[in-house]
Amino acid sequence: MKKLTSSALAYLITLFMTSAFAAAPAPAKISYNVTFPEAQAHYAEVEMNITGLAQPSLEVKMPVWAPGSYLVREFAKNIESLSANTKGKAIAASKINKNTWKINTTGISSVTVKYKVYAFELSVRTSFIDASHAFLSTTGIFLYPKGMVSSPSTIHISPYKDWNKVSTSLETVNGDTFTRTAPNFDILYDSPLEIGTQDVFDFDVDGTHYEVAMYGGGNYDKERLKVDMAKVVRAEVAVFGENPNKHYTFIVHNKQRNGGGLEHLSSTVLGASREQYSSPGGYRGFLSLVAHEHFHLWNVKRLRPIALGPFDYDNENYTTNLWIAEGFTAYYQNLILRHADISNQQDYLGDMTGDINTVENQPGTRVQPLSESSFDAWIKGYRPNENSYNTGISYYDKGAVVGMLLDLEIINDSNGKFSLDDVMKYMYDTYYKGKKRGYTDAEFKAGFEKFAGKKLDDFYAKYINGLDAIDYNKYLNYAGYKLVDNLADTQEPSLGVFTNSRKIITTVLRDGAGWVDGLNVNDEITAIDDTPVTDMAAILKGKKVGDKVNVTVNRDGQRFVIPVTLQRNNNVKYSINEIEGANAKQLAVRKKWLKL
Structure with missing residues (x-):
């Protein structure tokens, strides 16, 4: 083989690189339009537009789980009426598995995918839409093109009637609150959206801007929350030495009874009871939830088990940590x-x-x-x-x-x-x-x-x-503390079961009296020693550990009398005392x- 001169070699390398870059297709552009023509019936309609395609087929997918909530929830079950077209001409979109649709894109550079999503589960991890607001938990709303998780996207929202606010950590486009952008799908799926007329207040902590979006009303004091939530933020920043966010969003859903939270990279969704803010315990409970979910912006969203990122949106992501x-x-x-x-x-x-x-x-x-x-x-x-x-x-x-x-x-x-x-x-x-x-x-x-x-x-x-x-x-x-069991010296007799208000057994405790002698979950306890059960604690109070009692139950419509030997209630009730x-x-x- 003839040895090339250095100038000839340089020319060939330049030619190869120029050809390679010229042949590389431009990345596809992805955008969404979200409308709510039937918000009162709990539907969103999504139009997904993809341009710049240069491939024979396209697969679009819905995640099966929401990061931070470790359960496969099959969000694709809520999708209806999916169709595809190119420049207004319908093309086939075939469902090939539980969360994937395949579209033939041979000779096609742009595709529009339209679908409806039913959303009627208001939790921190699932979407909910009605005439008052829309909460979009993005893993259950937006399809993504297979192989394009790292691609950016733009989301435009057409609000329903008087909706005038969007609360999310996604950045606006040209200052338009109803148009947001995500640099990749990991960010999009980590950025829920609250859309409606929510009550919004904000505060700043050492250069980081915090927005709090309250849906559902409540007896909260905004000025007090600003002060105390800022205290929580500062105490957590002190642990890690920095706040990695320039802005952060709290979305709070206030209901008659509610709880729980789900963390995100630059936001969180909290569930609260709308009247809990006025009691010392309820208020402290809310701040504890704030502290928990905000702490996650470091622990799990950034400092994470190795299995939890990059995410596999099709399957479970197992970790022992x-x-x-x-x-x-x-x-x-x-x-x-x-x-x-x-x-x-x-x-x-x-x-x-x-x-x-x-x-x-x-x-x-x-x-x-x-x-x-x-x-x-x-x-x-x-x-x-x-x-x-x-x-x-x-x-x-x-x-x-x-x-x-x-x-x-x-x-x-x-x-x-x-x-x-x-x-x-x-x-x-x-x-x-x-x-x-x-x-x-x-x-x-x-x-x-x-x-x-x-x-x-x-x-x-x-x-x-x-x-x-x-x-x-x-x-x-x-x-200098010790743990003391305040029930250590008691001899309270127990059937070893939990019941609901109707005296129906919900749990039989392992190795307890009911476990040993054959009481079952779903048994309705109607009598003990022929005494009708209205107050079970009062009946058992007159018994001793070791006593045998006859428990009458209604089991699947049949009456059974089951002899049970009472055991000691082994529950502990600890307190931490000073030494x-x-x-x-x-x-x-x-x-x-x-x-x-």
């Missing part, structure tokens, strides 16, 4: 209120005791390890049945408890130099900012060990991957932990 992503966030939601001086020491210890009582009173905590609870969220966590109380444990509740244990361990072992805050900041800086990826289980364990100054193999074996009973007092003693004469180190740990 939701006890960190969600459980630690549940731990911080109340600790932040203490650090922000919104709640006092006793408020916080009461909140923590509530988590401990929840974990210890649930039989499933002795059946399902914490890491398995995380992994099984997709198949168990959001699909509870009548026996779930006996077979599983929440990675929120037990994760919060484990967060407390690790926080106290790190503070104690470092002589007050470090806390769990330092672990969270280190992991955020190292993996989100530095490595620009999620963390593995082993990497987060190494982060704990870095600041505890020792291996935590035994801790993981017992409390993360195992089923050992938690030695609460070992950790609480570090801060008299706590030493200087214990008091120092307490001060560091609670920022007293």
Whole structure:
């Protein structure tokens, strides 16, 4: 082969690069028009326009789940009347699986896809439309072209009647509130939209602008919320050392009874009861929810398990680390209120005791390890049945408890130099900012060990991957506290069942009296020892542990009398009490932990 001169070689390289770039097709452009001609009937109509196509076929897809809510919800079930056309001429759009439509685009450069979406489930993770407003949870509204998740898109909204506001973290186009843009579909699917006449107020915290959109009314005090929500924000920024957002949106749905929240990269959706703001407990509960979801903008939206990004929108995204992503966030939601001086020491210890009582009173905590609870969220966590109380444990509740244990361990072992805050900041800086990826289980364990100054193999074996009973007092003693069971000396007899107001059994507790002797879920208890049941507690109050009683039940329309031997009610009711004469180190740990 003849050797080329350097000038000839340079010419060929330039020619090749020019040809390659010339051959590369321009990226397709994607836009949506959303209208609400039948808002009163809970429908949105979506027109998806794609131009610049240069491919023989196009597949458009609907996500099957919403990030942050670990359940396949099959959003495509709400799509109706999907059709496709090019320049007004109809073309075939064939559904090829549960969430995908295929369109023949041979020789076609532009396609318009039209479809209707039914939306009548007002939750933080699903869409709802009526004549008063539209809440668009974007994973259930917008199809995406397969292979184009990284493509930008524009969304234009035609409001219904008097709707005059859009609340979302998506940027406007030319200042038009009804036209928004997303740099890619991960951002679009992480940016819900509230459209209507919602009450909006805002505040700023150290250069970050916050918008709060209130739908549904309520007895909230906007000026008070501005002050206290800003306190929450500052306390959380102090953990991570920065606020990665320039603007952030709270969407709050106030209903007669409501709760829950779902985090997003630069926004969140909260469920609240419209009258809860006037009571101290209700108000603090709302701020706790604010703290939880806002903390997620770091923990899980940026600092995340490696399985949670890039997202697979077609399938489950399994991880054993939701006890960190969600459980630690549940731990911080109340600790932040203490650090922000919104709640006092006793408020916080009461909140923590509530988590401990929840974990210890649930039989499933002795059946399902914490890491398995995380992994099984997709198949168990959001699909509870009548026996779930006996077979599983929440990675929120037990994760919060484990967060407390690790926080106290790190503070104690470092002589007050470090806390769990330092672990969270280190992991955020190292993996989100530095490595620009999620963390593995082993990497987060190494982060704990870095600041505890020792291996935590035994801790993981017992409390993360195992089923050992938690030695609460070992950790609480570090801060001069002890855990006391206020029911330890009681001998209250129990049937070992939970019932509803109609005395129908909803849960039979594992190894309890009803479990052993054959009471069933859905049995209606009508009598005990021939005494009609109007007040079951009063009837049992006259009995003793070990007594045998005849329980009459209506089971599927038939009468059964079931002998049951009463057992002791094994429920615990803990409180966290101060140890008299706590030493200087214990008091120092307490001060560091609670920022007293």
